[in-house]
Amino acid sequence: MRVGNDIVEIKRVENLYAKTGIPEKIFTPDEIAHIKASGSDERIVERMAGKFASKEAVSKALGYGINEGINWLDIEVLADNRGMPIVTLKGKSKEIFEKNFKEISVSVAHSKDLAIATCILI
Numbered sequence: 820m821r822v823g824n825d826i827v828e829i830k831r832v833e834n835l836y837a838k839t840g841i842p843e844k845i846f847t848p849d850e851i852a853h854i855k856a857s858g859s860d861e862r863i864v865e866r867m868a869g870k871f872a873s874k875e876a877v878s879k880a881l882g883y884g885i886n887e888g889i890n891w892l893d894i895e896v897l898a899d900n901r902g903m904p905i906v907t908l909k910g911k912s913k914e915i916f917e918k919n920f921k922e923i924s925v926s927v928a929h930s931k932d933l934a935i936a937t938c939i940l941i
Contacts (some may be wrong), residue, residue: 823880868934876938
């Protein structure tokens with residue numbers, strides 16, 4: 820079992836969104852569609868921050884940082900109809916996961932200023 824954790828300042832993501840919109844180098848087309856479906860700019864930024872933190876948490880649980888063999892787009896974080904995160908792995912992240920683990924679970928929480936994500940691999 821491995822655990823990864825990440826916390827992101829929502830203001831940092833808000834600044835990124837203001838400069839570039841939703842960056843295609845970080846989020847997959849399906850993630851972008853999910854982010855945009857949230858409606859208001861405030862909710863868009865909150866979802867971006869949650870997905871960003873989730874990708875970092877997954878990469879840490881796998882034992883690699885982003886850009887240390889794992890690409891942002893190799894980790895996709897969507898949600899089921901209740902809002903529970905669903906993670907799909909591709910490329911190197913999928914290879915590492917399949918060699919060492921059987922299950923992946925991610926939890927995300929937001930406050931006014933922060934988004935936090937925890938990943939557990941079994």
